[in-house]
Amino acid sequence: MSRLKSVLAYTAAVLALLIALATFTGMDSFGRKLVSVTGIKVSPWMIGGEVVSVIEHEGYQTVIHRPVFDGLFSERKKGMLQIDWTPQQGLPARVDELIDFDRDGKDDFHIVLNPESNKAGLEAINPRVVSIEGCYTLKDGRAARLSLYHD
Amino acid sequence: MSVFSPRPEMPAPSTARGIVRAVLLTLPMLLLIAMMMTQGELPKDSLTRAVTAITYALLGAVFFLMVYKKETYKYRAALFTIVAVCFSIAFIANLVEMRGSMAVSRADMLAGETPFCHLVIPMVIIPAAFTRTIIFPGSLLEGFANIASMLILWLGASLALGRGWCSWVCFFGGFDEGFSRLRKKALIKKIAPVWTYLPWAVLLTLALISALTLSPFYCEWLCPFKAVTEFEQITSFKILLQTIIFASLFILLVVILPLLTRRRTQCGLFCPFAAFQSLANKINIFDLRIDTEKCKNCRLCVKDCPTFSLDENSVGRGKTLMSCTKCGKCVDICPQRAVTYHIKGTPVAVGSDTARILFLYPAFIFMSAIGGSMIVSALTRIFKLIATGSMIG
Amino acid sequence: MLQGFILGIASGTACLAYCAPVLVPVLLGEGKNIQRNYVILGQYLGGRLCGYLLFALLAWAVRFPLSGLQDRELVFGVVYVVLALFLVYYGLFNHRALCAGQIIEQRPIKRFSNRLPPMPLVFGFLSGVTLCPPFLLAFTEAADKVAVWQSLLVFFTFFLGTSLYFLPIPLVGAFNRFDALQKVGKLAAVVVAVYYLYAGLIKIAGGVIVS
Ligand code: SF4
Ligand code: SF4
Numbered sequence: 177m178s179r180l181k182s183v184l185a186y187t188a189a190v191l192a193l194l195i196a197l198a199t200f201t202g203m204d205s206f207g208r209k210l211v212s213v214t215g216i217k218v219s220p221w222m223i224g225g226e227v228v229s230v231i232e233h234e235g236y237q238t239v240i241h242r243p244v245f246d247g248l249f250s251e252r253k254k255g256m257l258q259i260d261w262t263p264q265q266g267l268p269a270r271v272d273e274l275i276d277f278d279r280d281g282k283d284d285f286h287i288v289l290n291p292e293s294n295k296a297g298l299e300a301i302n303p304r305v306v307s308i309e310g311c312y313t314l315k316d317g318r319a320a321r322l323s324l325y326h327d
Numbered sequence: 328m329s330v331f332s333p334r335p336e337m338p339a340p341s342t343a344r345g346i347v348r349a350v351l352l353t354l355p356m357l358l359l360i361a362m363m364m365t366q367g368e369l370p371k372d373s374l375t376r377a378v379t380a381i382t383y384a385l386l387g388a389v390f391f392l393m394v395y396k397k398e399t400y401k402y403r404a405a406l407f408t409i410v411a412v413c414f415s416i417a418f419i420a421n422l423v424e425m426r427g428s429m430a431v432s433r434a435d436m437l438a439g440e441t442p443f444c445h446l447v448i449p450m451v452i453i454p455a456a457f458t459r460t461i462i463f464p465g466s467l468l469e470g471f472a473n474i475a476s477m478l479i480l481w482l483g484a485s486l487a488l489g490r491g492w493c494s495w496v497c498f499f500g501g502f503d504e505g506f507s508r509l510r511k512k513a514l515i516k517k518i519a520p521v522w523t524y525l526p527w528a529v530l531l532t533l534a535l536i537s538a539l540t541l542s543p544f545y546c547e548w549l550c551p552f553k554a555v556t557e558f559e560q561i562t563s564f565k566i567l568l569q570t571i572i573f574a575s576l577f578i579l580l581v582v583i584l585p586l587l588t589r590r591r592t593q594c595g596l597f598c599p600f601a602a603f604q605s606l607a608n609k610i611n612i613f614d615l616r617i618d619t620e621k622c623k624n625c626r627l628c629v630k631d632c633p634t635f636s637l638d639e640n641s642v643g644r645g646k647t648l649m650s651c652t653k654c655g656k657c658v659d660i661c662p663q664r665a666v667t668y669h670i671k672g673t674p675v676a677v678g679s680d681t682a683r684i685l686f687l688y689p690a691f692i693f694m695s696a697i698g699g700s701m702i703v704s705a706l707t708r709i710f711k712l713i714a715t716g717s718m719i720g
Numbered sequence: 721m722l723q724g725f726i727l728g729i730a731s732g733t734a735c736l737a738y739c740a741p742v743l744v745p746v747l748l749g750e751g752k753n754i755q756r757n758y759v760i761l762g763q764y765l766g767g768r769l770c771g772y773l774l775f776a777l778l779a780w781a782v783r784f785p786l787s788g789l790q791d792r793e794l795v796f797g798v799v800y801v802v803l804a805l806f807l808v809y810y811g812l813f814n815h816r817a818l819c820a821g822q823i824i825e826q827r828p829i830k831r832f833s834n835r836l837p838p839m840p841l842v843f844g845f846l847s848g849v850t851l852c853p854p855f856l857l858a859f860t861e862a863a864d865k866v867a868v869w870q871s872l873l874v875f876f877t878f879f880l881g882t883s884l885y886f887l888p889i890p891l892v893g894a895f896n897r898f899d900a901l902q903k904v905g906k907l908a909a910v911v912v913a914v915y916y917l918y919a920g921l922i923k924i925a926g927g928v929i930v931s
Contacts, residue, residue, distance in 0.1 A: 184672060185672030188672075195487045195689065196487045198483065199480060199484065200363060203476050203480065204476065206479045210478060210479065211468060214455075216460065216461055216467070217467070218463070218466070218467060218474070219458070222436065222439065222463065223436075223439045246458060247734065249734075249737070313432065313433065315434050315438050319437060524904050527900075531748075531904060531908045535740050536741055
């Protein structure tokens with residue numbers, strides 16, 4: 177019995193070497209498998225919700241992300257909405273837009289952005305829109321995050 | 328017999344047999360390192376080729392010495408420290424080249440381009456289980472240190488080495504290891520054992536708070552190693568405060584306390600990943616055992632364990648604590664040679680050198696695969712600096 | 721009446737998430753078995769109920785006195801700081817349960833702790849009055865009520881709804897044979913305290929700046 181145990185133990189120890197080798201040789205394919213099997217994604221709180229609509233303007237576009245209310249177990253009462261303006265060189269000196277983020281045909285807020293100073297002003301029309309959380313520089317454009325209440 | 332009498336069964340490394348044995352055991356490792364470093368193709372430019380050759384020689388020499396001298400700790404610790412320093416040089420130079428500074432901007436974060444590091448793993452698990460999302464602004468599959476490849480690296484190393492990760496794989500651990508070895512004697516000798524529970528408390532709290540806030544709290548607020556990698560651009564009072572906190576923690580836990588105590592205080596008393604990774608020792612096949620018949624209870628190992636992984640009770644039971652990083656120090660310093668690497672399920676003190684060699688192979692593969700590329704990249708930068716006056720470009 | 725209960729059920733997970741960083745370290749720190757943990761949970765929830773009902777009375781009596789953002793931030797900031805201080809006391813000084821290694825000499829503190837109600841009750845009370853955002857919703861609901869008993873009832877039923885989610889937590893008592901967990905719980909209380917201290921001070925600073 178103890179001999180069998182020892183044999184199994186030494187086998188497992190040799191297996192550790194194989195695992196070490198497999199980790200490096202198969203890192204990319206194992207990584208892809210891990211992502212596809214688990215279906216994991218990067219949290220929308222980190223990189224913004226999925227893009228739900230794109231408004232084309234002359235020289236630039238406004239990208240509206242999905243409002244994020246995702247919580248650990250259930251949706252949160254307060255969430256975040258990200259809007260991007262891109263590309264950088266196409267942006268006018270003043271971006272002035274009425275946005276309907278929930279796509280109900282009614283404008284939800286009026287936002288004015290100065291891409292140069294990266295400052296924005298907000299006028300909420302829909303009471304769910306609370307305030308501007310911050311304005312950020314993107315690789316090729318600008319973004320603003322707004323805080324929202326759940327409906 | 329005094330406990331400080333010469334070590335029994337001391338190896339006789341000077342014999343020709345010893346050398347032949349060490350060479351034979353090193354050859355397969357040299358082959359494996361060569362495969363991993365070159366991936367079947369020699370570097371094109373002469374500088375990288377030369378630097379790769381230097382790194383290869385260094386790695387080969389370290390492994391040979393470990394086998395030939397039958398000592399693990401001092402060679403491992405030296406290489407581990409070199410890897411950490413090289414990692415930092417290569418990482419920072421790379422960042423400066425790509426972004427112009429060490430500071431990570433909001434643009435990089437919103438684009439999901441922050442390199443993922445293992446320290447955040449315990450904080451992403453609960454949110455990943457419930458929301459199937461990773462609360463880190465990195466890339467899943469693209470680019471350097473992407474989330475998926477780091478998770479695979481961690482899974483592989485956890486299976487193969489358990490918490491051996493913290494002495495063989497972690498590219499940060501070498502910093503406090505290095506500082507802990509700078510002084511000959513410790514100025515602070517006694518540390519209340521209760522503090523060894525702090526990593527668990529930090530882990531518990533951070534896992535809960537990160538799950539609650541859905542953000543990587545440790546990265547944002549506490550990680551001392553941001554001081555030697557990257558940190559968020561200071562654009563608000565909050566970020567300024569975070570910067571002060573991580574810089575102070577680095578100075579205290581990674582520099583000052585290791586110097587004063589000769590222990591790895593960040594890894595033994597604070598790092599939440601350390602606590603989390605200790606659980607991996609439960610599934611790993613390797614551990615360290617103390618032959619209680621040989622042990623004379625001098626407590627040298629208890630006093631010297633860098634990560635506080637031995638206490639009198641554990642020595643009495645012939646085992647280390649769960650937090651053992653398999654660094655090999657207790658094995659090397661025990662005057663009775665009572666401490667040995669061991670394969671679970673086999674008798675203690677039988678075939679201990681085989682167990683050590685069987686552990687060294689996967690451990691060294693991880694160390695050289697991770698560290699080798701870092702050393703190559705840092706040396707290249709350093710030679711560039713000497714030749715052109717700048718590391719960048 | 722049903723309104724409060726449904727609101728409680730709907731917000732329970734959020735309440736649990738907000739309370740867990742305080743409750744889990746306390747349950748571990750006490751190091752009791754599962755049955756005794758239910759008693760501790762009872763104390764915690766009792767404290768939380770007291771907090772709710774006190775605010776229900778306030779809501780009714782003064783008609784939502786904390787409507788101004790700056791007042792709310794100030795008051796909650798102060799409660800956070802008080803909570804942090806109690807957590808530090810619990811982790812390092814409280815002599816009733818094993819302290820984190822008896823790090824600090826305790827004699828002057830002993831008299832103080834003899835006069836205090838059980839710690840889980842205190843933590844429940846302080847969490848009850850501040851921590852969860854759904855609580856503010858219930859608060860708004862209660863403020864609309866004409867009679868005091870209606871106000872109290874909304875809070876009580878809200879409390880019942882949310883409490884259901886706390887029932888599994890005492891199961892951590894299954895691990896009470898690991899002494900180490902008790903120390904971990906105590907130290908975790910101190911780490912959580914640092915977090916609430918920071919959050920509290922920021923809220924106070926925010927409140928002061930706004931006002
Ligand atoms: S304890 Fe933490 S920092 Fe230290 S080696 Fe382990 S993971 Fe790295
Ligand atoms: S018990 Fe020994 S091998 Fe384990 S960490 Fe301590 S000194 Fe290193």
